[in-house]
Amino acid sequence: MTATLPREYAAPTRIIVGPARRPAARTAIASVVLSVALVASALVAIGFGPASITPSEVAATIWAHVTGGERVLSATADAIVWQLRVPRVLTAALVGGGLALCGAVMQALTRNPLADPYLLGLSSGASTGAVIVLVLGVSVALPGAAFAGAMLALILTFTIGRAGGGTSSTSLILAGLAVSAVLSALTSLVIFWSATNDSYREILGWLLGSIAGAQWPDVLLVAVVMSACAVPLLGSARTLDGLGLGDSAATALGIPVQRMRLALFACCALLTGALVAVSGAIGFVGLILPHATRAIVGVRHRALLPTTMLVGALFLLWADTIARTAFDPRELPVGIVTALIGGPVFAILISRLRRSRR
Structure with a gap:
C-alpha cells in the first residue's frame, strides 16, 4: 500500500508503508560508508592547519590521551591537537548531526518540507541571551546564556501555542514566528543601544554561526544533551511514519497524536537549544x-533518521574545516560556508516544489 501526502509535501518526501521500499542492504551500506568517511574525515580535518599533522600522528595522539600512553608529538603540537582541534571537530560533528536530525523530525511533524530546527523561535531566543552577555563583557557565560534564551523562547512558544489552539503544528509554528520576531527585535535593540567596537565584532561572529571557540566543556554539553534527546527521536521512526499519513490515520493506527507531537517538539527544541548555545545559529543544515x-535511503524514518545524522555530521565537519583553513590566517564563521552551499540548494528545492504543484 502506498500513501502520499498533500502535493506540497509529496515531491521531496513520499511515505511508503508496505513492501515498496528501499532495500535494507542499501541503508546498511550507506551507514557503513558514511561512518567510515566520518572517522577518516575527522582524522584528516584535525591535521589541517598552519601546524600540519598527519592522520596517523593524530590517531596516535588521541589514543595516547585516551589510554594514558606516551606522547608522540611535541608538547605544542600535542596541545594543538588535543586542546584545540579535537574539541572543535567533535563539536562540529555533533552539531551537524543534531541539526540534521532535528530538521528531519521537524519536517515530518509539520508535514512541511521547508521546516528546520529553528522553527519554534529557538535561534532568536539563543541570540538574545548570547548578545546580552557579550555586551556585558562576560563571554564566559555565553553557552549558558544562549541555552537559557533558547529555553525561554521555547516556553513562550508553547505557552502561546497552547493558548491559541492546543499543541497542533499550526498553532505552535505561528507562536514560534511571533516569539522569533519579538526576540529578534529585542536582540537588534540591544546591539543598537549597547554594542561597540570589539563587542560588535564578537556578536556578529556568533550570530553568523561559529565553532571557533569550541572546547571540551562544549563537547560534553552537546554530548549529554544528544544522549538524552537523540535516543527518543531516533526511536520515534514508526510514529513519524504514521504522523506523515495525517492525524486521523495516525490515530487509527493507535498513535497518541497530540502527546507524541508535543514530546517530539520538546525533544527537538531542547537539542536545538543546546546546539545553538555552542555554535550560534548555523543555517541550512537542518533544512x-x-x-x-x-x-540515498528513501523516506522511511527508521533508515532516514540515523543516516541523516551521519550526513549532517560529515557535512558540518568539512564546512567548518573549510571555514578555518580556506582563507588562512583569517577565519570565516561556518554559517557563511553553509549558507553559500545551502542557498543554491534551497533555491533548487523551491523550484522543485513549484513544479510539483502544477
Whole structure:
C-alpha cells in the first residue's frame, strides 16, 4: 500500500508503508560508508592547519590521551591537537548531526518540507541571551546564556501555542514566528543601544554561526544533551511514519497524536537549544540535508533518521574545516560556508516544489 501526502509535501518526501521500499542492504551500506568517511574525515580535518599533522600522528595522539600512553608529538603540537582541534571537530560533528536530525523530525511533524530546527523561535531566543552577555563583557557565560534564551523562547512558544489552539503544528509554528520576531527585535535593540567596537565584532561572529571557540566543556554539553534527546527521536521512526499519513490515520493506527507531537517538539527544541548555545545559529543544515539523505535511503524514518545524522555530521565537519583553513590566517564563521552551499540548494528545492504543484 502506498500513501502520499498533500502535493506540497509529496515531491521531496513520499511515505511508503508496505513492501515498496528501499532495500535494507542499501541503508546498511550507506551507514557503513558514511561512518567510515566520518572517522577518516575527522582524522584528516584535525591535521589541517598552519601546524600540519598527519592522520596517523593524530590517531596516535588521541589514543595516547585516551589510554594514558606516551606522547608522540611535541608538547605544542600535542596541545594543538588535543586542546584545540579535537574539541572543535567533535563539536562540529555533533552539531551537524543534531541539526540534521532535528530538521528531519521537524519536517515530518509539520508535514512541511521547508521546516528546520529553528522553527519554534529557538535561534532568536539563543541570540538574545548570547548578545546580552557579550555586551556585558562576560563571554564566559555565553553557552549558558544562549541555552537559557533558547529555553525561554521555547516556553513562550508553547505557552502561546497552547493558548491559541492546543499543541497542533499550526498553532505552535505561528507562536514560534511571533516569539522569533519579538526576540529578534529585542536582540537588534540591544546591539543598537549597547554594542561597540570589539563587542560588535564578537556578536556578529556568533550570530553568523561559529565553532571557533569550541572546547571540551562544549563537547560534553552537546554530548549529554544528544544522549538524552537523540535516543527518543531516533526511536520515534514508526510514529513519524504514521504522523506523515495525517492525524486521523495516525490515530487509527493507535498513535497518541497530540502527546507524541508535543514530546517530539520538546525533544527537538531542547537539542536545538543546546546546539545553538555552542555554535550560534548555523543555517541550512537542518533544512537541506534531510532531503539529500532521502535520495540515498528513501523516506522511511527508521533508515532516514540515523543516516541523516551521519550526513549532517560529515557535512558540518568539512564546512567548518573549510571555514578555518580556506582563507588562512583569517577565519570565516561556518554559517557563511553553509549558507553559500545551502542557498543554491534551497533555491533548487523551491523550484522543485513549484513544479510539483502544477
